[in-house]
Structures are given as C-alpha cells and as structure tokens.
Amino acid sequence: MDEESMGVRDEIGFLTIHQRYADRFFPGTSVLHTRARYILFVPWLFEDLAGLTGPAAMRAMRERERELAGRLKDAGESQVIGGRVFPQPSSQPPSTVYWNALAVWGLLRRRLDGRTISRAQAHRLLKSAGTAMDDDGQPLVSFDPPFVPLPKRPANWRSGHISLQLTTEEATFLRERLGQLRSNGGHEASLLARLVRTETVAPDGMWATETREIAGPDKSALARAHQAAHLAGVGRAVYDALLERIVETDDKRETSTRHRDHLAAVVEDHGSLAVRLDVGALEADIGALPTKLRAVLTTTKDWVASKSQNPAPLFDVYAAAEARKGPRARLAVTPHGRARRLEWSSDEHGLAGPLHYRWEQVSMLLNDLAGAQ
Incomplete structure (x- = not known):
C-alpha cells in the first residue's frame, strides 16, 4: 500500500x-525514503526518550517527530517527512519509514532469533539501561542497547533550525x-x-x-x-x-x-x-x-x-x-x-x-x- x-x-x-x-x-x-540524515535522526530521537515505554513513549515520539518536521521546514528544507501536513503529525513518520532500513543497514541490533526489534521493544531496552544497578553503579543484568554506537549529535539537535545536510x-x-x-x-x-x-x-x-x-x-x-x-x-x-x-x-x-x-x-x-x-x-x-x-x-x-x-x-x-x-x-x-x-x-x-x-x-x-x- x-x-x-x-x-x-x-x-x-x-x-x-x-x-x-x-x-x-x-x-x-523504500520508496518512502527521502534524505539520508533521517537514518540518524530516528535512533537519536529514540535515545532522547530513554526511560519512556508504552503509550507514553509513543506519544512523545509522535510529538518529537512532529516538532522535527517543523524545525526542518523553518530551516527551508524540502523533502521533509511530514512537512506537507505540518503542524499535524505525519501518518508515515520517519520512525516508521526508516525502521526496516535501520535493521538492514546494521544500525539496529537484531534479536537473538534474528528478527528485527520492534519500536516498542527498542523503547523498553533503552529504559532498562538505567535500572538495576549494583553498589558500584554497574548494571546487575548485562545491557545490550538496541542501536549500535552512533555519531555525535549536532550542537543544534535539541533546538533551533536543523538541516538535512550530513x-x-x-x-x-x-x-x-x-x-x-x-x-x-x-x-x-x-x-x-x-x-x-x-x-x-x-x-x-x-x-x-x-x-x-x-x-x-x-x-x-x-x-x-x-x-x-x-x-x-x-x-x-x-x-x-x-x-x-x-x-x-x-x-x-x-x-x-x-x-x-x-x-x-x-x-x-x-x-x-x-x-x-x-x-x-x-x-x-x-x-x-x-x-x-x-x-x-x-x-x-x-x-x-x-x-x-x-x-x-x-x-x-x-x-x-x-x-x-x-x-x-x-x-x-x-x-x-x-x-x-x-x-x-x-x-x-x-x-x-x-x-x-x-x-x-x-x-x-x-x-x-x-x-x-
């Protein structure tokens, strides 16, 4: 479809x-892909929301992706996912459009059975990163984050104009x-x-x-x-x-x-x-x-x-x-x-x-x- x-x-x-x-x-x-930088934007957004799971995580992600579309539009970018419907949220946000690419391109770790981690599972894994510490501040259970180590975020990641320029x-x-x-x-x-x-x-x-x-x-x-x-x-x-x-x-x-x-x-x-x-x-x-x-x-x-x-x-x-x-x-x-x-x-x-x-x-x-x- x-x-x-x-x-x-x-x-x-x-x-x-x-x-x-x-x-x-x-x-x-995917035919829905636009610009390459979205493949980094998506995991950065997930990592920003570490600590949230379930409906709260979904609502927060929806709002962050909506805000991102507005910031990119304000910066004069074209081919913005959600740009046409902004300020409404997109029905096909970046986290949906690029999720399979994250797995195939090796940015998203696979489950032990080889299947792709779902977005809900990624939120849960990220939340587990800060829980169950021992007396030395070390996790009691080994933690495997959903994403591989990523490039550092740009200085304007959190606020202001941001571009699709890699x-x-x-x-x-x-x-x-x-x-x-x-x-x-x-x-x-x-x-x-x-x-x-x-x-x-x-x-x-x-x-x-x-x-x-x-x-x-x-x-x-x-x-x-x-x-x-x-x-x-x-x-x-x-x-x-x-x-x-x-x-x-x-x-x-x-x-x-x-x-x-x-x-x-x-x-x-x-x-x-x-x-x-x-x-x-x-x-x-x-x-x-x-x-x-x-x-x-x-x-x-x-x-x-x-x-x-x-x-x-x-x-x-x-x-x-x-x-x-x-x-x-x-x-x-x-x-x-x-x-x-x-x-x-x-x-x-x-x-x-x-x-x-x-x-x-x-x-x-x-x-x-x-x-x-």
Whole structure:
C-alpha cells in the first residue's frame, strides 16, 4: 500500500518484480525514503526518550517527530517527512519509514532469533539501561542497547533550525555500514554497497554505463531488470488500453482513446528492449513468479514481438491476473467490475511507464553522502 500511495500502480502484479529486484540491488531502501540524515535522526530521537515505554513513549515520539518536521521546514528544507501536513503529525513518520532500513543497514541490533526489534521493544531496552544497578553503579543484568554506537549529535539537535545536510563524520559512519551490504543475504556486495564505495554522486541513471561498470556479479541481473522494467511498462499500458476499451465496448460509455494511443508510443519506445527478456533467467535472479504474472509476461512479450497493434487478444490473461484482487478487479465482466470501472476516469488516470526500482531514492542517498560537509 505504501508503494501504491507513491504512485506505483499494481493492478496485474508487476510490483512483485519491482520489489524483488529493488531489494536485491538496494537492500533496506523504500520508496518512502527521502534524505539520508533521517537514518540518524530516528535512533537519536529514540535515545532522547530513554526511560519512556508504552503509550507514553509513543506519544512523545509522535510529538518529537512532529516538532522535527517543523524545525526542518523553518530551516527551508524540502523533502521533509511530514512537512506537507505540518503542524499535524505525519501518518508515515520517519520512525516508521526508516525502521526496516535501520535493521538492514546494521544500525539496529537484531534479536537473538534474528528478527528485527520492534519500536516498542527498542523503547523498553533503552529504559532498562538505567535500572538495576549494583553498589558500584554497574548494571546487575548485562545491557545490550538496541542501536549500535552512533555519531555525535549536532550542537543544534535539541533546538533551533536543523538541516538535512550530513556532516563528514555522519557520512563516513553511514558509508561504513552501507558498504558492507550484501545482495539478498549472500556473500557478494550489493549494487548499493558498490555505489556507496565510489564516494561520488549518483550516476546519471540506473542503466548508465557507470552503473553497469561497477555492478560486478550483478551486471547480467541488472540488464534483465532493465528489460523487465520496460516489459512491465508495456504491460501497464496494455492494461490501461484494455480497460479503456471495455468501458467503451461493454459498458457503452464514451471515453477517450488516451491510453490506447499511449500504448502505441510505449511499444515504440520500450518494445525492442522488452522482447529481449528471458523470463526463466529473471526467475533465477529473483525467485519464481506467480503463475498468472508469468503468463502475463510471456504473452505480452510474444504480443510485442508479433508487432500487433491490437491488445484485445491479451484480455483473458490480464483479466485472470487481476482476478487476485477479487471484487476490486476492473477488467472483470461482472457487476463488481462494472462498478469499479465507473470509479475510473481515462483522462484522470496516469499514463503507464516502466518500473523504477527505487532509483530516485537511491540517487538521493548517494548524493547526500557525496555532499557531506
């Protein structure tokens, strides 16, 4: 749902490919991430609230994150989490957005069973730091804090304007963590780790020559991800064109040809790369795909190769893939489907495009690290 809230549509299931490749290349990242310094702000906020647990800790954290958004806005920062709704608190505050990254990137310690510590558990662990001392002032029970030792806080951490500009010390700390990230938990450095180790700004794109040259053992997988991104872009355009057509032919409602016209442009721009995808090799990269999604990929690829301009023969396989959404499926030739189509407007629905694999967020992270002062 978070991905969709940022504009990533997933009627057919292409988000499976998006998430799996993104997690392989850029572990710990999220489409909701903004600036790199938040990864330090969150544990600093938790440590500031050591001693509080339960609802009191949750309320205090909510207020501190709200105040932080206001201070960042006052300092003229953009891409502030919660900045758009301030002075109201954000429904997706930094502690929610970055919690998984804290664990994956090694700032948040794991539980003994390997699972991620929850935010409530982190509050409890921090409270235990100051309790049960012996006569010499030493803890009676050994204390393992939830976070690893962090860089020192800036002088203006508690009050006044604060920026999202990393210090050199902070960037060095994050590089050391990110530079160790492995691809899918394996032994090889992830693409994110390789990019971080260059200590330069982000390449011009995920498919740029510079990116491919440092991809190492991920080079072939990166090429397939590129092809899959374009095939998914075609597939999304096919879905929209089929939907536009059924509104016109079955529902007997007047609609534009906007998405059908766009499909022709998408095939022209992305079709030559899309037809080169080896679906079997893609599954070797990211695991087996759901059967119906696999059928969509193979039939769409064959349709592009046939140079047909009519997507109607793809209707059944697309409707079958969307059926997983039950009564929310728009292609369904049912009363539910018709009701869902009544909520859909061709002119208001965004035009389809390729998968992005969170490259915008990764670029921002790399540029923040490179611009540290």
